Amino acid sequence: MAHEAAEILASTRAYVDPELRRAVESLPGSMRRIALYHFGWEHADGTPAAGNAGKAIRPALVLAAVRALGGEPATAVRAAAAVELIHNFTLLHDDVMDRDTTRRHRPTAWTVFGYADAILAGDALQALAQRMLAEDPHPGAPAAAARLAACVVELCAGQHADCALERRGPDEVTLDECLVMAEAKTGALLGCACALGALYAGADRDEVDALDGFGRQAGLAFQLIDDVIGIWGDPGRTGKPAGADLAARKKSLPVVAALASGTPAAAELAELYAGPPGRTEDGPAHATRVACAVERAGGRDWAQVHAADRMSLAIGQLARAIPDPESAGGLLALAEFVTRRTH
Amino acid sequence: MAHEAAEILASTRAYVDPELRRAVESLPGSMRRIALYHFGWEHADGTPAAGNAGKAIRPALVLAAVRALGGEPATAVRAAAAVELIHNFTLLHDDVMDRDTTRRHRPTAWTVFGYADAILAGDALQALAQRMLAEDPHPGAPAAAARLAACVVELCAGQHADCALERRGPDEVTLDECLVMAEAKTGALLGCACALGALYAGADRDEVDALDGFGRQAGLAFQLIDDVIGIWGDPGRTGKPAGADLAARKKSLPVVAALASGTPAAAELAELYAGPPGRTEDGPAHATRVACAVERAGGRDWAQVHAADRMSLAIGQLARAIPDPESAGGLLALAEFVTRRTH
Numbered sequence: 074m075a076h077e078a079a080e081i082l083a084s085t086r087a088y089v090d091p092e093l094r095r096a097v098e099s100l101p102g103s104m105r106r107i108a109l110y111h112f113g114w115e116h117a118d119g120t121p122a123a124g125n126a127g128k129a130i131r132p133a134l135v136l137a138a139v140r141a142l143g144g145e146p147a148t149a150v151r152a153a154a155a156v157e158l159i160h161n162f163t164l165l166h167d168d169v170m171d172r173d174t175t176r177r178h179r180p181t182a183w184t185v186f187g188y189a190d191a192i193l194a195g196d197a198l199q200a201l202a203q204r205m206l207a208e209d210p211h212p213g214a215p216a217a218a219a220r221l222a223a224c225v226v227e228l229c230a231g232q233h234a235d236c237a238l239e240r241r242g243p244d245e246v247t248l249d250e251c252l253v254m255a256e257a258k259t260g261a262l263l264g265c266a267c268a269l270g271a272l273y274a275g276a277d278r279d280e281v282d283a284l285d286g287f288g289r290q291a292g293l294a295f296q297l298i299d300d301v302i303g304i305w306g307d308p309g310r311t312g313k314p315a316g317a318d319l320a321a322r323k324k325s326l327p328v329v330a331a332l333a334s335g336t337p338a339a340a341e342l343a344e345l346y347a348g349p350p351g352r353t354e355d356g357p358a359h360a361t362r363v364a365c366a367v368e369r370a371g372g373r374d375w376a377q378v379h380a381a382d383r384m385s386l387a388i389g390q391l392a393r394a395i396p397d398p399e400s401a402g403g404l405l406a407l408a409e410f411v412t413r414r415t416h
Numbered sequence: 417m418a419h420e421a422a423e424i425l426a427s428t429r430a431y432v433d434p435e436l437r438r439a440v441e442s443l444p445g446s447m448r449r450i451a452l453y454h455f456g457w458e459h460a461d462g463t464p465a466a467g468n469a470g471k472a473i474r475p476a477l478v479l480a481a482v483r484a485l486g487g488e489p490a491t492a493v494r495a496a497a498a499v500e501l502i503h504n505f506t507l508l509h510d511d512v513m514d515r516d517t518t519r520r521h522r523p524t525a526w527t528v529f530g531y532a533d534a535i536l537a538g539d540a541l542q543a544l545a546q547r548m549l550a551e552d553p554h555p556g557a558p559a560a561a562a563r564l565a566a567c568v569v570e571l572c573a574g575q576h577a578d579c580a581l582e583r584r585g586p587d588e589v590t591l592d593e594c595l596v597m598a599e600a601k602t603g604a605l606l607g608c609a610c611a612l613g614a615l616y617a618g619a620d621r622d623e624v625d626a627l628d629g630f631g632r633q634a635g636l637a638f639q640l641i642d643d644v645i646g647i648w649g650d651p652g653r654t655g656k657p658a659g660a661d662l663a664a665r666k667k668s669l670p671v672v673a674a675l676a677s678g679t680p681a682a683a684e685l686a687e688l689y690a691g692p693p694g695r696t697e698d699g700p701a702h703a704t705r706v707a708c709a710v711e712r713a714g715g716r717d718w719a720q721v722h723a724a725d726r727m728s729l730a731i732g733q734l735a736r737a738i739p740d741p742e743s744a745g746g747l748l749a750l751a752e753f754v755t756r757r758t759h
Contacts, residue, residue: 100569100573101569101570101573102573103573103576103577103580104569104572104573104576162539166535166536166539169535170531170532170535170536188513189513189575189576189579190576190579192509192512192513192535193509193513193572193573193575193576194572195539196505196509196538196539196542196568196572197568197569197572197573199539199542199543199568200542200565200566200568200569200572201565201569203546203550203561203565204561204562204565204566204569206550206561207546207549207550207558207559207561207562207565208558208562214558215550215551215557215558216550218546218547218549218550218561219547219550219551222543222544222546222547222550223543223547225539225540225542225543226443226444226447226540226543226544226547227444229447229536229537229539229540229543230443230444230445230446230447230536230540232532232536233446233447233532233533233536234446236532236533237446
């Protein structure tokens with residue numbers, strides 16, 4: 074299964090990267106330079122780089138959904154590239170808002186080009202995605218464009234909720250609120266990717282909605298596992314500094330579940346999470362102590378069990394649209410891959 | 417002519433505002449609140465406000481272009497609203513990047529809701545505009561969506577150029593660079609508004625391009641007059657504090673033309689514009705002295721003459737697509753209105 078997913082992701086990159094690159098190359102010079110840097114195709118000084126544009130999970134879901142519903146993936150390459158452009162537009166803007174300095178092992182675009190240029194490059198990528206769909210003669214394109222635009226609105230609301238939750242104290246945040254936020258911020262675009270694939274395969278409304286539900290639930294499982302990796306993963310593989318989210322007092326799902334557990338470790342964790350981020354008295358071992366407290370309070374186990382629950386829901390939605398397990402194989406492999414990876 | 421334009425603008429508001437309001441009301445609560453404030457439909461505390469959503473020039477151009485080419489304006493109300501949403505998305509983001517604190521006589525959205533929320537609300541408005549076009553069954557909608565998205569990319573490049581020009585010294589900026597920037601930042605969307613109207617009227621490629629050229633040139637004339645008003649206009653009418661752009665050392669077109677004039681007043685102006693904005697030694701009369709120097713160096717006359725030249729170019733483009741002066745009357749009235757207003 075992992076092998077199948079890796080193959081799908083690699084072949085997606087081979088299909089979609091040239092389309093994505095062509096779209097980015099069509100931007101005016103100033104915007105192109107920032108986008109090429111963000112995608113890892115250029116260094117900050119404009120010299121070519123090997124490229125490290127992420128795992129291509131969203132475009133892979135688009136193409137796998139087309140295939141699963143009997144369509145021809147080659148017809149949906151633009152839609153797959155458009156989804157990836159939207160994902161990267163949100164990354165550019167989220168990094169500005171969250172003041173994140175590292176992404177995919179490199180300094181974030183705003184640290185290199187400034188806030189204004191990172192905002193503008195994100196705006197341009199959103200527009201580019203919509204342009205690709207508007208210029209796509211495929212009969213599924215208009216509905217795909219509408220759905221992708223509606224998804225962007227949901228992503229914005231999700232990011233707003235994330236920022237609002239981060240401003241509140243650790244004891245003022247419920248797990249349900251965090252799950253709703255994660256569905257909007259992460260689940261929505263994975264669901265939309267699957268829905269776009271269904272639209273490009275000519276699926277009916279019920280199938281499109283079921284595919285959206287599959288991607289949404291798998292997306293939440295993905296976010297849960299991503300949060301686990303963010304705390305206990307190998308920073309050499311995640312591309313982010315170890316313990317950075319804990320040092321910043323990020324209210325990730327395992328942390329909030331741990332805080333809500335009513336265990337002695339929860340009280341300890343609440344104390345460790347009190348006060349502003351980056352206090353000098355935290356010391357270098359602070360993140361490690363937080364991680365251990367989250368684990369002892371059951372946050373890690375909860376995240377893994379809840380991810381499995383969400384995967385069951387995802388599989389149920391998938392079976393509703395695609396009863397034949399063999400046809401659904403690619404989508405399943407991708408969902409299993411992103412929720413079973415350990416880095 | 418001014419009377420005709422005022423009537424067109426008023427009837428545009430009556431047509432387009434309900435569509436715009438409906439679109440904004442469809443946003444999730446967090447995004448809706450910021451957008452309602454930005455459009456002047458709500459106060460910062462969420463109570464209803466009278467609304468002061470600008471002059472509706474861009475939607476008026478869309479509808480006037482449809483009419484001028486023999487189409488039915490009622491079919492293009494969504495396109496007109498989409499253009500206005502795009503305009504407002506750029507205002508929200510530009511205010512963040514430029515740190516502008518006043519817009520339409522009120523505090524800008526970021527000063528009320530913070531940077532992150534103003535960025536997100538702008539993102540959501542861009543998406544909303546594209547969603548409206550993607551859901552519009554009109555045969556002109558897909559081409560309009562593609563053209564509007566391409567225009568957003570140009571607007572981003574224009575705003576980038578504006579920021580880059582502002583970072584350079586007054587003696588390191590040429591008038592040509594500023595004109596190119598103003599065409600991308602302001603001309604592009606006015607041109608796009610006219611082009612969208614042409615597309616909704618079923619016009620051919622040449623007519624669409626000519627209408628784009630008309631709007632672009634009229635847009636540049638509009639920007640020139642806007643710059644003149646920004647320096648010499650009545651702040652009670654502009655909605656911006658008097659001399660704010662001069663105090664901020666903004667390189668508006670009359671200022672750059674004055675600096676490039678080679679007159680003794682240009683040297684005086686260069687000295688007044690040297691140093692960082694807001695120096696305490698500037699004193700309250702600084703802006704007035706700058707304005708007088710710009711005027712004596714010929715910056716005000718140049719801007720007015722150049723605006724008239726651009727209007728001639730605009731009218732030439734318009735005649736190319738619409739030889740009958742009576743049909744072209746509405747578009748002409750709008751262009752004359754925005755370039756002859758004194759406030």
